Amino acid sequence: MTKGLKQRSRERLREEREERETETEKEEQNKEQSIMAWHPYKLKRKWDEWNLRVTVLVSLFFQIVLIFRAPSRKRTGGRIVTLTIWAAYLLADWIAAFAVGLISNGQGNGCDVHPLNEDLAAFWAPFLLLHLGGPDTITAFSLEDNELWIRHLLGLLIQLIAVAYVFLQSISNKLWIPTVLMIFAGLIKYAERTRALYMACLGNFKASMLPKPDAGPNYAQLMEEYSSNKEAQVPVRIVITKEPEKGSRNTDEEKNLQTEKIEEIDVVKEGYNFFNTFKGLIVDHMFSFHERRVSRKFFFERNPIDAFSVMEVELNFMYDVLFTKTGAVHGKIGYSFRVICSVLIVVSFCLFASFHKHGFHQFDIAVTYTLLVGAVVLDLIAHVKLIFSDWTVVKLNNSIKLKCSKAATKIVYAIRKGLSFDKKWRWSKSVSQLSLINYCLNKRFKWIDTAADHIGLKDFLDELRYKEYKSVEKDKLREIIFEQLKDKAVKAEDSKIAKEIFSARGNWVLSQHLCPHPEILASVSEEVEYDESLLLWHVATELCYFTGETDPNCDEETKNKREICMILSEYMLYLLVMRPTMMSAVLGIGQIRFQDTCAEAKKFFQKGQSGTSLLKRRGKEVCDALLGVDTVVKPIKVKGDRSKSLLFDACMLAKDLNKLKFENRWKIMSEVWVELLSYAASHIRPNGHAQQLSKGGELITFVWLLMAHFGLGDQFRIEAGHARAKLIVNK
Template sequence: MTVNVIPKRLQRVWDKWNIRGSVLASLCLQILLIFLAPLRKQARGYIIIPIVWTSYLLADFVAAYAIGLISNNQGDKCDKSNVNDALSAFWAPFLLLHLGGPDSITAFSLEDNELWIRHLFGLIAELIMVVYVFTQAIPFSFWLQTLLVLLAGLIKYAERTRALYLACLGNFKDSLKPKPDAGPNYAQLMGEYSSMLEAGLPVKFITVNESERQGNKENERQANSEVKPLNDIEIVREGFRFYQIFRGLIVDHMFSFQERDESRSFFLGLNAQCAFRVMEVELNFMYDALFTKMATVYKSYLGYIFRFICTALIVATYILFQSHHKPHIHPFDIAITYSLLIGAIILDIVALIKLILSDWTLALLKLKKVLRPIYTIGKYISFRRRWSESMGQHNLISFCLKRRFKLLDEVVEYVGLKEIFEFMMHRDFISVENDLKDFIFNQLKAKADEAKDAISAREIHSSKGHMAVLRYTSRESIVATVGENVEFNESVLKWHIATDILYFESTELKDNKNNRNFSKIVTDCIVKHWKKKNPITDRKEAHDVDHKKLCNQLSDYMLYLLFMQPSLTSAVSGIFQIRFQDTCEEAKEFLRRFKMTPDRSRPSDQTMEKEARAELLKVATPVKPVEIKGDRSKSVLFEACMLAKDLKRVDDDKMWKMMSEVLVELLSYGASHCRGNAHAQQLTKGGELVTFVWLLMAHFGLGDQFRIQAGHARAKLITETEREMSEENTEKESAM
């Protein structure tokens, strides 16, 4: 005897509404995805990305489940759902259409692209199920409409499978391979050389490398390049041009010196704002190519043709269904059918509008007269925000001072959600301001000017801060913190703590001085008011860089990357987690010893943090900690305090300039030593500033991606007489 745990009333409701509910749920998920999926490239919150992730996973499951329900109930005389067999057979191809997914998302992450074979198998399996449902219902009154939707669903699902196939990193890399190149005809040239020697002719080789021929042109372009602003349309077109060249960065593609020179000459002639906007567009095209159908459907005329056929089939189906007589069908089921038809048409119209207003249209359309209206409309509808324009912040000392509940930490760690919990509770985001963009761009531009050849470019690319330090000081204790033998994560952690201590100390001193000097406050107010009346002076002051503020932002951002986004520095992060937890533990012990742990009776957390930093700076450090403690503990807390004291011996303005340049150098080192696919993955999570640094370094030629240095050597056979005549002509030209 079986016991029914589920009440019979609930069972009856489920039996009646399971097919109807699944079909409607599948349609709702498609609508949700087409509107919310594009927002994930500019989202930082906890709402959009989880909703898109959940909808993405449920969309395939619900559609496949609904097809299974329809197949199971087809021809069943005991069918409790009371759905007409002909109508349910008509619904099945719509679910195949839904499995094709919207244009705005084909993959949630890069790993989904690697599963294109699974999607191909799913296409075959679901198609067989739909055909089975179709044949079971024959003969029925909606066979023509069902066949039309079946063809449209097949096209949609095939588009998605092809998009996943092309975005699979292995296939993506294969598509970028150049044509086989055997180089100049060596055998033919040697045959001519041997023949001339046998004839007794005095012959010599003259070879000129491509790099030498192009070198003068490159220098000419750089000398004549002037910083000029680009309009909105030009930014999109230039972004598309460089996307086509540098999309191979994602898969460690090899670039030629011509591509390096072309990129360098262009970006050296831009200001920071234009450069970042061009890279925004470039990364947006990378996002579309890897996670949407845009690059697949709209890259060739064949994609346009199939898309037109798909839309035409759905519209034709709607017309046929509307004119068809529908006896013995429940009005609610007819309403569901119209919802599926109208929903499919609306989804296609929305996809078409998004295409027309997209960067792809602006980049590929040749009718210049309509570009400006298209851009303007798209700007007001989609706001054209291509990334979050924010950067994460994480502070070690603030992290150690926060109140923590031991039981909650143990529970979170036990269920395996420790990383997610820490990400949600111990991080913050700030806007990436123009001052920071300008500073990073100018620093990398200066490095690009220093990199005259591939060797110097690689030296700059491998610097972890020591080049910036040596420009300001030769103090051994400071240089040693960014030496070649020091791990990247160790340098970042030391400079983060040192920057944090010095920043709060200088802020506290400034606050104290302002509190003691009332006349200074009044004077500052008068000067500030006077600057508003004098825009020329104010414009001049706007160019001044607040190095102290930039140092604080960059050091917190670097720790955020290492702690919250280890995949972006996985190639260079090393044993950071061990070093971080040991440093945190030593900081907590120090704070407990000085009774600096959080206490409800204390006035404010900010005051506690200032006191903690002041106490750390007061600790005497005549001997290196490693000589006292050994190297079992990887803590660098007091080594960072020693660094802070050494930095204080440098002139204040000079110190902050040096620190900001060191942090930019560390940031660029981490960015360029990370795999390209890790940067690509961040495009679905709001984007990261470090990705822009990675791309900007490639555009400036600072990296090891440019492995073709000389190109082909153009060899020429000349006789002794021709050589003498060539030298005479050269002398005459130089004399003139």
Template sequence: MRKSTGNKLSILIIWGSYFLADGAANFTIGLITSSRTSCKFIQRNDLLAFWAPFLLLHLGGPDTIAAFALEDNQLWLRHFLTLIFQVVTSFYLFLETLPSNKLWLPTSLIFLAGVIKYIERTRSLHFASWVTFREALLMEPDPGPEYARLMEVFSSKKLARLPTTISETVDVDIKQSKSAFYSLQPSGERLDDFEVVKYGYHFFKIFRGVIVDFISHNNRTKSRAFFLARNAEDALRVLEVELNFIYEILYTKFIVVHSCRGYFSRFLTFASVLVSLGIFFFRDCKNGLDNFHIRVTYTLLLGALSFEVIALFNLIFSDWTIASINKENTNPRVWTILEKYLKFRTSKWSKCRDDSGKERVTPVLLRRWSESVAGFNLITYCLKKLPKKSHEENDQLCLGIYKKTTHLLHHARKYCLEYVVEPLGAQDFLDELKYAPKKPLRKDLWEFIFEELRRKSKEADQPENIKKISSARGAYVLEEYCKKQLEGEVVLLETLKTEYIENVTFDESLLLWHIATELCYHGSEVDQDKKAQPDEVDHKFISKHVSDYMLYLLVMKPTMMSAVAGIGKIRYRDTCAEAKRFFHNKGLGPNNIGKDACENLLDVNTVVKPVQVKGDHRSKSVLFDACMLAKELQKLEEKKWEVISKVWMEMLSYASNHCRPDAHAQQLSTGGQLINLVWLLMAHFGLAEQFVFTIAGAGRAKVIVER
């Protein structure tokens, strides 16, 4: 569930279960050990010895979860020591029952299956640990051509006064890899489900290094042409498969299971549990046991068998298996079954309720990520946080009761916040549950993101262009509009670029543009009733959606923005405090809508800059600076939303490009984010910063002596 939903409560339940699992196993093995001599608890120690190996199966866990977070992978050595302790304890309990143990054979089989399961989990944690994963991507050391010897030859030829030059050649290996890859590319038609998985796996193999900052220009060459030839939907499907592979190597056992050794181990564990169940059912080894103990044993055996069946199903119908098969060498019936399964699992689009576009509606269990985009709005949040105004009541008694009840509730809420919520650090958690709703990914939003990045990728042929585009956070698109001489509004665009993007930090710019976008959204007189045509891009919706999403990342996902946020949290809190004070003074509260708040803000006279009024104050609020920005944006009239949407697109790509790779990887364990897809798409389009310092196509040099 956790890779396909970002629901906080679901993740909390999974987190609790994961961390209670090891403790439950340790407690149970201790209970069994201490109860062996207690006749009141059970009459036969051989049954206790039979139960103990089931704890190894339990600790091995299902194939779909080996680690909950990236930090668990770094603790693989601790799991290895726990493995040794549990195996020794279970084996000791088993030895003490010999030679009179009638259940020695099923106990041995369950013990074997449990050890295999636990070893698989420990190995998967080890392979996914940062050091091991990085080491696995390292190639053999390549010292390159002998520079000293080459220069010796060059110098000797020069001394002999021969016409000698050094010429670079195009690397043959690079040419061969390019031609081989281009020959694999499908036509410009829509990719079928098998091609999506195949290409997702192909790009996963060559781009998994982005997780640990291992990426080269050769990777860019192999993917850029492919994604330039695709449409937005096919690109999204391939990226989803690729992210799913990254998730599975970091958090599941699939990296260990999908190998010849893994297939044999899975067959062995399944057969061991099945044979144990058959022996216990058919052989005369239940004599002397009461019905309760028999029921417990059957429950353990059937539970273990159920998990093995589920593991076998996941093994067969996984992207790893589908990526490894070939249609020509596959049985037609098997191919038909897999084809129907992939079609059943294909992501679904459906019309929005207001018929404004299409949105993702894939069932939860069939998703490869959450397929949702969260949003958090500062104006709405500040209004809802204000106390509600009491309505005038004619009945004084009712009014008195209402005031007393309100007073008690206010004190109870204050007590909970002061002594429960804040000490536990749960305020942001509760705010996210209440004020950050998740909405399905809109198709037009993704198409806009894809087309913008594809357009910029075509301009990123030189390292200097890549650097300029990857480091742009709004200024690049405003420069483009300045070059177009947009109706003589060059001075206005230069002001927007200089004062609200270049001369401010990223977190300040994000807050400024978020509030200004909200003010324009509710306070626009030009396009209040204007709606986008079916074939037009709805820049107004995209601006609003991305604006709320970026503030959600800044406030609710600080680890994602830690590299670029600066003092974003402090600036956000100060801005909220000033907004609440302003709304309170204006008599606004939860009963008012955002439009009322925005109109009141736009009515404020902002001829003088706030910094000149406040002076050098410690407050970092940008509320009324954003009002000035909104009034400047209103001057753009018809082009306003197009400009705003493209500025937000640059901010989103800037944040995704400057987010630490481990922060991206961490988000995959809780449903994934839109910013993860943007990050991976930018790498495929060659817009990652790592490409700035690499040169493609340069082969080894050779000394040429002319006649």
């Protein structure tokens, strides 16, 4: 019995050992299989099998992202949103073109596991052509993309040839009818995009607005008749009468205009009308004084809220023309091709749905249905956006053939408002902020700045860290800007005064107030460059804000002006530092002055006047320390002019400003800041303003447009129409 127990024990041990060996072998086999799964050859097999299937679905995904996210870029200037749309915009074109190349090369069709049917591969190719046409919501990411319309035209021809080549390779294609229909649909979509880019190209955009050649009255014939009468000794004279002016209104009448409120639907109509008149601003078009009078009359009658609302709509139309398919779609031809494209897509869907799919892999059928459903749904969304857009509202309103056009306009606008496609706003309604003192106090680690500078990300990180936002929706900023420009427009009785106001950058305001401190006036004189004045006033405004004497009994208006001075001060510094390309026309050596001023400020904050660091202090303490420095002698006499720092020059200016009475100080400073803002707005290149429409819009662009509407600019060069000359013969 003992032997039997020992034997069973040995057998059990042997079985356990065998089981352990078996498990070890299985583990080793699993490891080998796992290693083999990542073998380059295995990976290549997987890629060959799934590359086309994945790329067509990814291409559809990017179309969905763009149609829903692209409109948001005109309402926000956030770097993350812009970066996301930029990546989707570039990758959408790349992935679609890549997928067409895969199909034309026959990759993905020769797999052993799940071979792709050639008929389906040929049917997928037109969808990629459709994707290359892009959604209606974006054709160009920036203005420069419009200039590349010839490249897109060439791309259209190349991709069309590639799709046709794929189709001809499978000439016995059972799906040839829906394939041909989708090819035509893709061709229409791609052609729409190319035409939109062509029309938005600034050269073509300007050419489309050029008036017909006008030689004027026949001068040679008139003078010939005059000379012949003179030679015949017939008494003759020429009488000149000016062309009658329409809609004229003198300045006294403009002063007495009552502010009227307009309905929301009228805001869209007026915005479209002014867009048609003033869209030439972005290409330096010239305007007549009749157009100036009409615009001035309208905006003199508006309150600030309605005026900005009309300009929002006007700039929104401008954005649509420059960055979307609007220019190519809105019109009889555009509507016709859009309907044809939709019919082709729906018919292709129906034909495939009714087709017998024997021999097709189930996953490939699912991918095909996904592409078809995606095409139908995206096209439906595009139609809904098209029907309930601002463009449809104004076109229905301007239609004289439709008896019920007004009722239809109201219905369309009501539905559009309910659906909230464009939300309730058309721009970001915020102004970016940058404080020089905070910039110098909130230092990053030096190695981060060094690394970011080497890879070109320093500006990006600076904007993320130092940039702040303040809303202009509920405060008095727009009202103060509007009223001050309106007051100046009333004084601009003729083009000469209008150009003086247009060229003022603080000196006009100070001369009007008869400022008793010549040092203050000198800070904005013509001898001082604009960027120097801006930086001086920025630092001085911060110092006055935190250190100047306050009046607790001051009125609400003065408090608003004090806050607005800070908002405009930090906004203008943000433009100077973070938007140098936009501000290049007025920038000068502003960036050098900014970095030198920052260097001196950081040096002062590290040690202070008494050797105590100020880096952990904020606001009033820091500003008090700066103003505590004795500035009897001008810094340039002590330091020379090698350093362009303006830190203590600004301290001198702040001390002079603090000598003014509280209410008068902030009244003058607010008007100076509006003038500095309006000077930059009117001198920035027009395409700089247009570029910002795709980045959330900028307050300075609204100021530029408002100045044009008030007639404060040099765009109005046609002071009178043709003179009517009559030859009077005395018998």
